[in-house]
Amino acid sequence: MNTPQELRELVFEVLSGIAPEADPTTVDPSADLRDELDLDSMDELNMITRVSERLAIDVPEEDYQRMRTVDGAVDYLATRLATRRT
Amino acid sequence: MPSLGAGMESGRLLEWYVRPGDHVRRGDLIALVETDKANIEVEVFQDGVVEELLVEEGEKVPVGTVLARLGSGVAAAEDTAAEAPEQVPEPSPAEPSPAEPASPEPPPAEAPPAEPASPDGEVVDARIVSPLVRRLVEQSGVDVSQLRGTGPGGVITRHDVEEAVGRAATAAPAHADGAEEGGGEQAATPVTPPGHHDDAIPSRSGRSSPYARRLAHERGVDPATLTGSGPEGAVLARDVTAARKAPEPDASTPELAGPPSRPEPRFTPAAERADVMRRAIARAMEQANRDIPHYHLGETVDVEETLRWVSETNAGRPPARRLLPAVLVLKATALALKDHRDLNGYWIDGTFRAGAGIHLGVAISLRQGGLLAPAIRDVDGRSLDDLMEALKDLVERTRSGGLRGSELTDPTFTVSNLGDSGVESIHGLITPPQVAFLGVGRITPRPWAVDGMLAVRRTVYLGLAGDHRASDGRRGAHFLGAIATRLTRPETL
Numbered sequence: 001m002n003t004p005q006e007l008r009e010l011v012f013e014v015l016s017g018i019a020p021e022a023d024p025t026t027v028d029p030s031a032d033l034r035d036e037l038d039l040d041s042m043d044e045l046n047m048i049t050r051v052s053e054r055l056a057i058d059v060p061e062e063d064y065q066r067m068r069t070v071d072g073a074v075d076y077l078a079t080r081l082a083t084r085r086t
Numbered sequence: 087m088p089s090l091g092a093g094m095e096s097g098r099l100l101e102w103y104v105r106p107g108d109h110v111r112r113g114d115l116i117a118l119v120e121t122d123k124a125n126i127e128v129e130v131f132q133d134g135v136v137e138e139l140l141v142e143e144g145e146k147v148p149v150g151t152v153l154a155r156l157g158s159g160v161a162a163a164e165d166t167a168a169e170a171p172e173q174v175p176e177p178s179p180a181e182p183s184p185a186e187p188a189s190p191e192p193p194p195a196e197a198p199p200a201e202p203a204s205p206d207g208e209v210v211d212a213r214i215v216s217p218l219v220r221r222l223v224e225q226s227g228v229d230v231s232q233l234r235g236t237g238p239g240g241v242i243t244r245h246d247v248e249e250a251v252g253r254a255a256t257a258a259p260a261h262a263d264g265a266e267e268g269g270g271e272q273a274a275t276p277v278t279p280p281g282h283h284d285d286a287i288p289s290r291s292g293r294s295s296p297y298a299r300r301l302a303h304e305r306g307v308d309p310a311t312l313t314g315s316g317p318e319g320a321v322l323a324r325d326v327t328a329a330r331k332a333p334e335p336d337a338s339t340p341e342l343a344g345p346p347s348r349p350e351p352r353f354t355p356a357a358e359r360a361d362v363m364r365r366a367i368a369r370a371m372e373q374a375n376r377d378i379p380h381y382h383l384g385e386t387v388d389v390e391e392t393l394r395w396v397s398e399t400n401a402g403r404p405p406a407r408r409l410l411p412a413v414l415v416l417k418a419t420a421l422a423l424k425d426h427r428d429l430n431g432y433w434i435d436g437t438f439r440a441g442a443g444i445h446l447g448v449a450i451s452l453r454q455g456g457l458l459a460p461a462i463r464d465v466d467g468r469s470l471d472d473l474m475e476a477l478k479d480l481v482e483r484t485r486s487g488g489l490r491g492s493e494l495t496d497p498t499f500t501v502s503n504l505g506d507s508g509v510e511s512i513h514g515l516i517t518p519p520q521v522a523f524l525g526v527g528r529i530t531p532r533p534w535a536v537d538g539m540l541a542v543r544r545t546v547y548l549g550l551a552g553d554h555r556a557s558d559g560r561r562g563a564h565f566l567g568a569i570a571t572r573l574t575r576p577e578t579l
Contacts, residue, residue, distance in 0.1 A: 021453050038453065040506045041410055042481050049405040061400050061408070 002081050007074045014050045018043050029070040044068075051077065057084060087141075087151045088128060090121050090494045091458075092518045093369035097121050098146040099153065100297045101323055103316065104217050108136045110156070115216050115490065117153065118297075118323065122366035123458055124484075128491040134158060143297055213242045218315045226251045244315055298323045363456035374515040378433075379554040382513045383562050387570040388534055390543040395576040412503045413473045415526050415546075417579045418572035419501055420444045420465035426565040428557050430498045432519040438556045447497025447517065448477065449504070450484040458484050459517060461496035470579060501526065511547040521553035522562070524569070 019037045027036045052059045066076040087097045101118040115127045134156035213235045228250045235242040314321035400408040423430040431441040444466045447459035462476045505528035512525025527547035534543035552562040
């Protein structure tokens, strides 16, 4: 679970659990998810909780802002996973 | 048919969870009702034995209609005719019931208290709030004291019982409450193409509610493959919903293994539902604007220290245990209400009636449009961690259609965290018959004077709407100040 494509799929999967009526794959990957999917802070926390549990990594609060777009989340998670393995 | 919120005129009884002869305890869930806003599980107001169900499943009836008759149980066993059965207390249709808070009867304060013994060998445990679960426990003969409740507040769910009985891993679909753990096992449920069934298809036990059949039909689930959780094993909508995770032939999106998914709206199609919801909100807000002389006050509060405290608290915790600032606002508001009881309660028939506890309605937006503001009860006495769990659970259930009637009628005060959507301030309308409303704006860094120096501090705007019949602006101002003071001392919350 560490190629960008796999991470992207994971993010989509988690998002479809949080906003089931939206099709995450139609989301502009560079747009703010809170606007695109109408996420509130509880949704955001749930998303981060689920992603971090699935990947067994911590996402500190100060990094939440890096998870606000699909592209940003994929980049951030890839970086976190890479640093964990070194 | 209880009034489940301002503006509710009627409700459709989708499903009975009980049948004549069932023992029910105050707080037990007895029926699923569709209102204009959501499908709500309705609780019974008192202990007793169900003698007669007076409204059929699928029937839409006005608020105030008697749904069922309850008897004492003794009478039912000995001489039903001799004793006039008590009716389930309902608001009289003659009253202007949409304005009623809840119902004339106070909703159950909490899970029914545990009792040392029961007269007829009935299983008694304060953690069992559903007749379905009680029946399951009785039938399976499992030792209640050995059960671990995984439901909200430690309530024992059907899943808990099944797990204890050791057959959770079989084909039995998990109750919605247990879907989190059981979700992966439901793939065994076969999928039948829509159109295959008439509506008379029975479950394994041969029974299913009309609503459950329609739902099963819509979803292409074969009720005959389901284990029903209703009376005599009848398949209920919840069983169909629990089974809906069966893989669809053309499933393009893999189901998430871990977290629970939200059941879809269950009866009225989403588009129509949004329309109906809009009308329900319209009625309540028309009433609010017509009947309540509002006053509005606002104060900007420096929450820099508060947010630092939250960050420090969260830094040592995994995401699942982190706090949201909204929880601190709820607690601060509840503590301030303790000293401002005249803002916590209802205006009914020309007088103020204080709320029995501090039950904060939390405005939660629904994804299909509209919103609900169900209550977190007794907020003043709960820890921040406890409140955070309660809020998560409430948001989840509000959006998945798992609210109970009392949660919608309990609020004694409402808080909206619309600032989450980016607005700086909110000048809201009070939800009748409540007498006050707090709108919490966006957290915004502002230039701020601190000890005579200019600094940049994170701030939040608190906007209070008060009912001028129940309180005056001066009182409201004092209340806002009290919230601000509490909020800036997070360690005391």
